[in-house]
Amino acid sequence: DIQMTQSPSSLSASVGDRVTITCRASQSISSYLNWYQQKPGKAPKLLIYAASSLQSGVPSRFSGSGSGTDFTLTISSLQPEDFATYYCQQSYSTPPLFGQGTRLEIK
Amino acid sequence: QVQLVESGGGVVQPGRSLRLSCAASGFTFSSYAMHWVRQAPGKGLEWVAVISYDGSNKYYADSVKGRFTISRDNSKNTLYLQMNSLRAEDTAVYYCARDARLGYCTNGVCYTLDYWGQGTLVTVSS
Numbered sequence: 082d083i084q085m086t087q088s089p090s091s092l093s094a095s096v097g098d099r100v101t102i103t104c105r106a107s108q109s110i111s112s113y114l115n116w117y118q119q120k121p122g123k124a125p126k127l128l129i130y131a132a133s134s135l136q137s138g139v140p141s142r143f144s145g146s147g148s149g150t151d152f153t154l155t156i157s158s159l160q161p162e163d164f165a166t167y168y169c170q171q172s173y174s175t176p177p178l179f180g181q182g183t184r185l186e187i188k
Numbered sequence: 189q190v191q192l193v194e195s196g197g198g199v200v201q202p203g204r205s206l207r208l209s210c211a212a213s214g215f216t217f218s219s220y221a222m223h224w225v226r227q228a229p230g231k232g233l234e235w236v237a238v239i240s241y242d243g244s245n246k247y248y249a250d251s252v253k254g255r256f257t258i259s260r261d262n263s264k265n266t267l268y269l270q271m272n273s274l275r276a277e278d279t280a281v282y283y284c285a286r287d288a289r290l291g292y293c294t295n296g297v298c299y300t301l302d303y304w305g306q307g308t309l310v311t312v313s314s
Contacts (some may be wrong), residue, residue: 082223111292112294113299115301118234125225125233125283125301130302131290138233168233170233170235170299170301172291172298172300173292173299176235176250177235179232179233179235182232182233
């Protein structure tokens with residue numbers, strides 16, 4: 082199985098900050114990496130697919146980059162509605178494992 | 189608009205069975221692979237199973253293989269998860285999700301999940 086490791090596990094930031102979350106795969110997954118946002122009590126929402134493609138309707142302040150084993154999710158200017166938990170997920174092979182999540186909290 | 193509505197969750201004793209359903213609407217259900225993903229209380233996301241658009245291919249997480257069965261009825265636009273021999277560690281919110289048909293695809297499954305239901309809680313406890 083391809084393991085996914087996110088860092089940090091939690092992060093405190095302020096509205097307007099630029100934030101970066103990283104995700105590392107245990108082996109190369111090319112660009113088959115997705116990012117999801119989950120708010121408490123809600124279902125996850127697809128933000129980024131194929132490492133850098135923005136899902137329809139997602140604000141342009143979200144961006145993704147990387148290939149191979151190292152990936153990043155960047156939020157250019159944090160908004161109040163962005164405080165949530167973020168998960169990466171590899172879509173290269175079965176099982177399509179998720180990272181452990183990064184909880185983004187208000188400073 | 190795409191809508192996925194799970195049902196069938198509840199409290200069940202260890203060793204017993206439960207069947208979850210996911211009613212789909214707003215898209216051509218028979219054209220998309222479908223997934224189940226679960227989330228234990230306070231924990232992260234765990235992929236459970238996927239079924240191809242026509243039901244010909246099914247894949248499972250090792251943690252549920254041999255106990256859970258994913259199926260679908262395209263005439264009813266409904267996805268199912270039959271859960272047998274339930275354990276305490278199966279306690280979770282179970283989500284159904286649509287396969288987005290994006291990225292690397294094999295055997296009719298692409299593993300990018302673009303729409304999710306609201307989830308149904310399964311509690312396994314004596």
